[in-house]
Amino acid sequence: MPDALPVAEDEPRGIQPKTARGEATRRAILDAAERVIGAKGFSEASIGAITREAGCAQGTFYIYFKGKEEVFSELVLEMGRLVRRALTQATANIPDRLAAEKAGLRGFLDFVAAHPDLYRIIQEALFVDPAAYRAYFSSFAEGYRSALADAEAAGQIRPGDCDVRAWALMGIARALGERAVIWEDRTPVAEVVDAAHDLIVHGLQPRGDKP
Amino acid sequence: MPDALPVAEDEPRGIQPKTARGEATRRAILDAAERVIGAKGFSEASIGAITREAGCAQGTFYIYFKGKEEVFSELVLEMGRLVRRALTQATANIPDRLAAEKAGLRGFLDFVAAHPDLYRIIQEALFVDPAAYRAYFSSFAEGYRSALADAEAAGQIRPGDCDVRAWALMGIARALGERAVIWEDRTPVAEVVDAAHDLIVHGLQPRGDKP
DNA sequence: CCAAAACATGAATAGTGATTCATGTTTCAT
DNA sequence: ATGAAACATGAATCACTATTCATGTTTTGG
Structure with missing residues (x-):
């Protein structure tokens, strides 16, 4: 040799x-x-x-x-890194899950407002580079899920299916980001975050019925 | 003449x-x-x-x-019609908003399971036919918003920003549909619906604190 | 300063696939 | 039954652009 x-x-x-x-x-x-x-x-x-x-x-x-696909893939990876960093910073040192949820949503919406191309690129990744698309969302889903599981164990949130909840909460963030970027809705981020967080915390129920 | x-x-x-x-x-x-x-x-x-x-x-x-784009656009329109019909049927004769919410989510998830191509086509419409993409979501957002406003007026749900709520709830449905179709998650629809509906109704809060 | 390594150029190549069209075949109204 | 309208064919065209490459220019290490 x-x-x-x-x-x-x-x-x-x-x-x-x-x-x-x-x-x-x-x-x-x-x-x-x-x-x-x-x-x-x-x-x-x-x-x-x-x-x-x-x-x-x-x-x-x-x-x-x-080639063209490689630069695209790299873009998806970079976007993932940037979003993760933004979320990490936004939620750093917030031990309470509900508070972290709010800060994370605000951080995410601020990020997408500053990077309006993010949405289109990530969305198109489903077709151009499915593996990168899945990796992008999987990383968020997994992190989210475990954060919810910890919060549940700590009694910070009601027990429930962490996996479904993680996807549902990601879906909320994604939809509100899309509303802002694709629909160019000008509602201030703070208002959107307040309304969404109210829904996330309390749900739609009219009364505090059963404990 | x-x-x-x-x-x-x-x-x-x-x-x-x-x-x-x-x-x-x-x-x-x-x-x-x-x-x-x-x-x-x-x-x-x-x-x-x-x-x-x-x-x-x-x-x-x-x-x-x-041309190619025309057949695509027609597909998007048809998909919109089919989804709307599925939702209308699923929620027909359900006066209570929270119950309708659950039935609608189930109907939607059943529909996407039966039409797995829906997601990819709608998602790609953002690039191929932005106008059709916007029309598709706008029609849902508007219908959803007014349903929530009615429910709020009827005291069936807590007061709140109907616009943000509509988008958030659409986002939940979309994300769970994607989890099923793109991620090929095999969790039974009923389980997913139950978990999501629990979140939608009660939120994440641990206790029934403030009324 | 000098040769080698890096970097940059942009015209030429080359593969792809959407669209057209001249030519048949089937269906319909009378 | 029969001419006209509809419908169907698929090979040829045509436009587009990703990628290559032969040729320069700039930077670097010694």
């Missing part, structure tokens, strides 16, 4: 930049892709439009990305 | 069939399109694949549809 293994080249992908210039170019392409794909959708977004937006030649795209 | 107006031909579209044979062919193409587009997504679904599935020649497609 020869000496050191050559770091196992598992990258038939676009190459990683090795200088500051390359890093900047790659970044510019990724940012341009977010804007263009977010605005026109994956199939309408041509490489030409992306590189024009990025300010480079078409060929440059292929220095850093294997 | 000539005599009778020629019925104002506002159809630059694919022609409407005029015989039973034509009707059947058009229907076959529409059904095939639902299956193929539902399975592969809009851009991967070629006309060739659709007509092969429908059992006719490619050219036949253009007798009845102006």
